[in-house]
Amino acid sequence: MSTYVMGDLHGQFQSLKQCLAKCNFDYNKDTLIQLGDVIDGGGEAFECVEELLKIKNLIALKGNHDDWFLDFIRTGLHPAAWTYGGIDTVKSYASNVGKTPIIKKTRQGYKTSLTSDDIPLSHRHFFESQKLYYIDINNNCFVHAGFNPFQPFHEQPAPIFYWDRILWQTAMNWQTKAKLNSDIEPFGIVTKFNNIFIGHTNTMKWGIDKPLIAANIYNIDTGGSKGGKLTIMDVNRKCFWQSD
Numbered sequence: 001m002s003t004y005v006m007g008d009l010h011g012q013f014q015s016l017k018q019c020l021a022k023c024n025f026d027y028n029k030d031t032l033i034q035l036g037d038v039i040d041g042g043g044e045a046f047e048c049v050e051e052l053l054k055i056k057n058l059i060a061l062k063g064n065h066d067d068w069f070l071d072f073i074r075t076g077l078h079p080a081a082w083t084y085g086g087i088d089t090v091k092s093y094a095s096n097v098g099k100t101p102i103i104k105k106t107r108q109g110y111k112t113s114l115t116s117d118d119i120p121l122s123h124r125h126f127f128e129s130q131k132l133y134y135i136d137i138n139n140n141c142f143v144h145a146g147f148n149p150f151q152p153f154h155e156q157p158a159p160i161f162y163w164d165r166i167l168w169q170t171a172m173n174w175q176t177k178a179k180l181n182s183d184i185e186p187f188g189i190v191t192k193f194n195n196i197f198i199g200h201t202n203t204m205k206w207g208i209d210k211p212l213i214a215a216n217i218y219n220i221d222t223g224g225s226k227g228g229k230l231t232i233m234d235v236n237r238k239c240f241w242q243s244d
Contacts, residue, residue: 001030002030003030003031005197006019006032007230007231008037008200009037009048011039011089012224015229019232032059032232033197035197035198035220036061036062036066036144037200041065041084043091045089045092046096049123060126062131063200067162073119073124076116096118141197144161145167145199145200146164146198147161147166148164149188171217187216203223209223210242211233
């Protein structure tokens with residue numbers, strides 16, 4: 001039995017299948033910690049959720065795109081008006097119910113024919129059940145975006161866990177200074193963790209389609225929907241596999 005962590009999916013179903021196959025993932029015995037942003041940016045959001053629901057030991061975390069979609073499920077209104085890749089999600093879910101995804105562009109974003117009633121009950125439950133973060137028995141922390149390293153972890157407001165970039169930016173700045181000065185103080189966080197695994201800020205911004213490590217933080221959003229690849233990593237061995 002192994003534990004794996006996977007970065008942002010963004011509707012990339014074939015990449016999801018590839019990664020699970022390449023690491024010989026066992027749907028009944030292994031654990032998958034998926035870091036969120038399952039939807040938006042690829043045309044198979046529905047299929048991604050369906051595949052994740054087949055995994056017995058799934059720990060699904062909430063991403064900012066998932067939170068927008070949950071708002072739509074609960075209210076019928078999408079906070080970002082289906083921008084930032086949301087139209088691909090509309091097409092995927094509309095196709096599932098045999099609906100033409102009528103899309104009208106407005107100054108505020110998009111209006112579509114998709115309604116919250118078109119979302120299957122199992123998918124509604126999936127997005128309602130996503131966790132803000134997960135801390136395992138080895139004190140490894142898994143979170144979609146990050147958190148404020150200068151404040152106690154458990155005192156921070158919910159949205160920070162799926163929106164923050166302070167943690168990663170701070171770690172990257174520290175690492176740059178550490179390369180120039182070996183006497184620099186160790187990277188400090190108010191709440192200590194063994195390792196931290198994040199997504200949200202894709203590594204393609206540094207021209208790299210492989211995981212990046214800064215201090216004890218592993219960034220495994222390798223830009224699967226941005227010209228990069230989807231990554232799945234063995235939490236204990238730190239080896240990883242990627243989509244083609």
